Amino acid sequence: MKRLLKQGLLLAMAAVLVLTTACGSGSKENVTADGRTKVIWWHSMGGELKSAVDHLVKEFNDSQSEVYVEAVYQGEYDESLNKLKASLGSNSGPTMVQVYEIGSRYMIDSNLITPIQTFVDKNDYDLSQLEENIIGYYTIDDQLNSMPFNTSNPILYYNKDRFEEAGLDPDTPPTTFEEVEKAAKQLTDDGNKGASFAMYGWFMEQFFANQGAELVNNGNGRDKLATQSLLSSDAGVETLTWWKKMIDDKTALNLGRKTDDTKKAFTSGQVAMTLDSTASLRGIVDSVGDKFEVGTAPLPRPKGADEGGVIVGGASLYILNNRPETEQEAAWKFIEFLTQPKQQAYWHIHTGYFPITKAAYDEPAIKENMEKFPQFQTAVDQLHDTTLNRATQGALMGVFPEARQITEKAMEEVINGQKTPEKALKDAEKEITQKIEQYNKTVKK
Known part of the structure; x- marks a missing residue:
């Protein structure tokens, strides 16, 4: 991407x-x-x-x-x-x-x-x-x-060898937030972390869809022009609360916004799980070579969230x-x-x-x-x-590139401990909504 x-x-x-x-x-x-x-x-x-x-x-x-x-x-x-x-x-x-x-x-x-x-x-x-x-x-x-x-679309990549060494079934990867968190704890030892996810706005958008949640109002901007961001909804708060807890527990490694950095950490064996695009699969497998066996799993979602999917x-x-x-x-x-x-x-x-x-x-x-x-x-x-x-169709808004950057800033504020998930997402939601309103005024009716 x-x-x-x-x-x-x-x-x-x-x-x-x-x-x-x-x-x-x-x-x-x-x-x-x-x-x-x-x-x-x-x-x-x-x-x-x-x-x-x-x-x-x-x-x-x-x-x-x-x-x-x-x-x-x-x-x-x-x-x-x-x-x-x-x-x-x-x-x-x-x-x-x-x-x-x-x-x-x-x-x-x-x-x-x-x-x-x-x-x-x-x-x-x-x-x-x-x-x-x-x-x-x-x-x-x-x-x-x-x-x-x-x-x-994004998937979970995991190190099958590390799973086996940690007593986890390498053929039964985690599929929920709770299972990822539990696995990350078992996979963390001797300086190696269980997971590392890039603070990429695309992932946040996917976590919303995977919980059946819309990112903006008016049918995700598809019934008519979106006028309001819904970033601070339960889906966003639950996602960042889960993510931050793994960072605080020192079972997940914060490597910033770039997927290239989390990809390198995964292919080197430094972390056992990561998120990345399906388009990265061949490159990841080739980079790993015979160091370990690469496994893949669907994008995780909270337990009980069964109405969603990927964009x-x-x-x-x-x-x-x-x-x-x-x-x-x-x-x-x-x-x-x-x-x-x-x-x-x-x-x-x-x-x-x-x-x-x-x-x-x-x-x-x-x-x-x-x-x-x-x-x-x-x-x-x-x-x-x-x-x-x-x-799962995905949100539509004329300021989406800016909205993604604002979302990534909010993710950083949470992961770095500067704001609570509720505060960071509420602030970002307000800023995105203002930009949507400005954009909509420019659209020729």
Whole structure:
């Protein structure tokens, strides 16, 4: 998950909403020298992920002679959105852009997009072939606004060898807050801690959903615009009370906000349990090597909380409406290509992200990969076991990046002993609500 967000980004971008229109008639179509319609795709997949993107783009370009896709890395998600803002009113912007999931409300309010539902309806595209719990996040006001691309959710990673040494059943991992706390005590010895969880706002959002709790009002911002944060609800207080108790008991290690730090502590054997994205699984298993056996378990929840599930994270693809219709249609052809089982299998195997197409699991390459990394079955089961409702669809708010940072500050205040869970979350809730109110005033009715 890419997660560094610049303060005030979406509020600043909201100020340009009135500058955008839905016609795209003033833009000149991009055409290659050999007469293909050119699609410029801005994305935020760096490193090995970029290699996977480039492979898929080449496969598509080589497969036909009508459309040519040029993939351009634009930095992390917030940087890419800043560049999108700067391109408005010019001919320098993309045809299609990848945006993180917490940018969904802004992208809709911006009037910048042609909803994917438009192309689905026009081309009789069968949405039932896609994972319901994945497209559910991006389905707002009964229409699919963007096509999911890179999708993940969080799971518990644990050291099976340490479990066995501590007298715990390595094949029966903890699934509740209470079981995690108990296991952490048994796993703590000689300077090694039972657990370490990064103070990452995404995890807090997931703990809410896993308790069936909504993060903002108005149906998690899906029935109508959210106007109030619900961060200080029982779900938030119970989560941070549990987390803080493990820190106080010295059975969990506080390593700050970065998942890279908790990941390193886990793969080195310093801690026996951690939380991380499903997309990190292959990297974690490869980093551990033969030092110990990696186990995986669903995201824990309080005992008795059985109405929840996980929210998909990651990003999706938006087609911009200020480009000519021929260019938008060309982008849709590329999206159709990306959602085919073969391409989804390649993407999953080389990145660790979920396939969004159900039939991809029937591909021999994925079956072979699942045999090599059986831990991923936890992620698949967790996704499929989640009941889609307002809590598990995920919250929508135009200031989500800022809200996540404010949440992380509150988490730090609790873990570092500066405030009680009730006080920290109440203060954060008030601040987020104020920012939501400011944003909503900028939205064109």
